[in-house]
Amino acid sequence: MRLWKWLAALVLVVLVGLGAAYLNRMTIFAMIARSRLPPVEPNRPVTWAQGPATAPEGERPPNVVFILADDLGYNDISFNGGGVANGAVPTPNIDAIGREGVAFAAGYAGNATCAPSRAAIMTGRYPTRFGFEFTPAPVAFERMVGTEAEPGALVKPKFFADRLKDMPPGSTARTPDAVNTLSMPAGEITIAEVLKTRGYRTIHLGKWHLGGKKGSRPEDQGFDESLGFIAGGAMYLPEKDKGVVNAKQPWDPIDRFLWPNLPYAVQHNGSPMFRPKGYMTDYLADEAVRAIKANRNRPFFLYFAPNAIHTPLQAKKADYDALPQIKDHRLRVYGAMARNLDWNVGRILQALKDEGLDDNTLVIFSSDNGGAGYVGLPDVNRPFRGFKSTFFEGGIHAPFFMRWPAAIPAGSRYPYPVGHVDIFATAAAVAGAAVPTDRKIDGVDLLPYVQGKASDRPHQVMFWRSGHYKVVREGDWKLQSSEAQKKVWLFNLAADPTEQHDLSTKEPAQVQRLLALIRVQDAESVKPLWPSLLQGPVFVDRPSGQPQKPGEEYVLWDN
Secondary structure (H helix, E strand, O other): OHHHHHHHHHHHHHHHHOOOOOOOHHHHHHHHHHHOOOOOEOOOOOOOOOOOOOOOOOOOOOEEEEEEEOOOOHHHOHHHOOOHHHHOEOOHHHHHHHHOOEEEOOEEOOOOOHHHHHHHHHHOOOHHHOOOOOOOOOHHHHHHOOOOOOOOOOOOHHHHHHHHOOOOOOOOOOOOOHHHHOOOOOOOOOHHHHHHOOOOEEEEEEEOOOOOOOOOOHHHOOOOEEEEEOOOOOOOOOOOOOOEEEEOOOOOHHHHHHHHHOOOOEEEOOOOOEOOOOOHHHHHHHHHHHHHHHOOOOOEEEEEEOOOOOOOEEEEHHHHHOOOOOOOHHHHHHHHHHHHHHHHHHHHHHHHHHOOOHHHEEEEEEEOOOOOHHHOOOOOOOOOOOOOOOOOHHHHEOOEEEEOOOOOOOOEEEOOOEEOOHHHHHHHHHHOOOOOOOOOOOOOOOHHHHOOOOOOOOOOEEEEEEOOEEEEEEOOEEEEEEOOOOEEEEEEOOOOOOOOOOOOOOOHHHHHHHHHHHHHHHHOOOOOOOOOOOEEEEEOOOOOOOOOOOOOOEEEEEO
């Protein structure tokens, strides 16, 4: 069967040579790549290790449930005054976490793209401190993205070739596992490892995206049990399943790559890949509920990280059918995915109540970065400018809530900047665990601030970096520096929270002061573990799929 697949791919290449224009270069390479995917076994039940039959007497540390959405925009939840399609898709369950706990008005993602943000969350450190600067991506994908003749291409052959020689050994192989060599260093200490010192059962569900080589997988990094996908993601359902509604973005090279190459599969504790049961987000939530029940009588840390609502855009038909008022097909699919995510968040919250754990569980909700411009929808991060892959507020100003009825006053709203790096220290503090002292931890315990016990700001200065593109927020001043573009942007967020008025020419002293802070932070960072292989423009005020106008603002993004 494998030989047959290779022969079929070869025939397609020949057809292209004979003039079959409808099969473009991306399709050919995608089909070849799919033939290299490992086999996916049939669905099998997952057995979660059972905790004690009865709860121990006396107080026990609070459970910690961390729910991390994928590419969920600031405006995609109704708590923030919006919601998909101008409020046509309310998110009452996600909203409840903020309404019944604390909403961070200036909550920041660890990075503007998936994997470095997750590295910041897991370690409580800026990922540039240990070289995890760029999202791991298969070399095969980046070879397919663009040509020298395409000015907007994410990668051009010369740019790629100049950096390929610095890739780690094994990462350039044409195999599905090659990307897993691009991993977070095994010596980094994760939230799960810290909580295990206090007797917590640690469980990961969904996306990992921090590498898959030995020492870097979730089961090597402190998680007792892991069910999900090690690399970037998976299909929600097979493309031709009767229960799915799809929306493709033909202008987006990433989307064109995902459809033929992502498996509909999960792994359990490093097992061979097998098919989940039903729509992926539903399946992961089903298992989260079962894991909560299995561990109801011992403290646990549950990291629920579905790939929703990242592309490929695939909605469950029932959710799509529930939104007939949305006429635009792509927006309706996107809204149906948000609706499904919210429903599954509600199921997890209800499971905590059903098991009598609600009052003594810290629930944290956030998104790994802002909404993506490549889905072609302009309002995902409104009112902020920018999209995923930019450090404008739209790329990093994320939904960020914490709920703990026993300790956090309901209806709280915290105004000062906090970040994903703070989740590590906060979770350690509520568990009574010590944070590592042999390395710089950039995050802080947020509980004294939300409880009114600390009056200063958690952070006076915060940093982000992706290659040549570097950003600092100091107090209410925010400076973005794109060295490749020889450009800076300066904003006063107190007066201009949506970054409409660049003050860089009017405030040269502020520019120099903030650039000096970036230089200090760069000196504390290390060389990236692998180089950026792609670089291209991400427009700030218009999503992909819409005509760009001359002179429109863009960021030259490295990954």
